[in-house]
Amino acid sequence: MAERKDPSERRDTFALLSRYNKLYLQRYEKESGLNMHAEQWASGNLIKSYKLQLCYDLLDYYFTVSEYPNWNDFAYNAGKIFKARLDKEKDDKERAERRRMAKEWLSE
Numbered sequence: 001m002a003e004r005k006d007p008s009e010r011r012d013t014f015a016l017l018s019r020y021n022k023l024y025l026q027r028y029e030k031e032s033g034l035n036m037h038a039e040q041w042a043s044g045n046l047i048k049s050y051k052l053q054l055c056y057d058l059l060d061y062y063f064t065v066s067e068y069p070n071w072n073d074f075a076y077n078a079g080k081i082f083k084a085r086l087d088k089e090k091d092d093k094e095r096a097e098r099r100r101m102a103k104e105w106l107s108e
Helices: 007-028 036-050 052-065 071-076 078-107
Strands: none
Touching: 007 036, 007 052, 007 071, 036 052, 036 071, 036 078, 052 071, 052 078, 071 078
């Protein structure tokens, strides 16, 4: 039999799923149909791996880059999404540094 979660863990898992539902509703203007009770285990595992705030950030990022976001893709590919986000941030920093260097070079 599955173990019962303590109230704070349970609250966090449903908070993440609620965030998904909110983003889905904003994007598609309809309910997601996500079964929150069935997906609470995936949500809990994501929170254990990445902490709640990072999961929120990843979910926001996922909804901005994914053409057709859905919970299963997010839950199963969170590691890849996290790596892609880190790669993008690194690339943005490197590009900003190159622009700064080019600007300095051109102003000489």
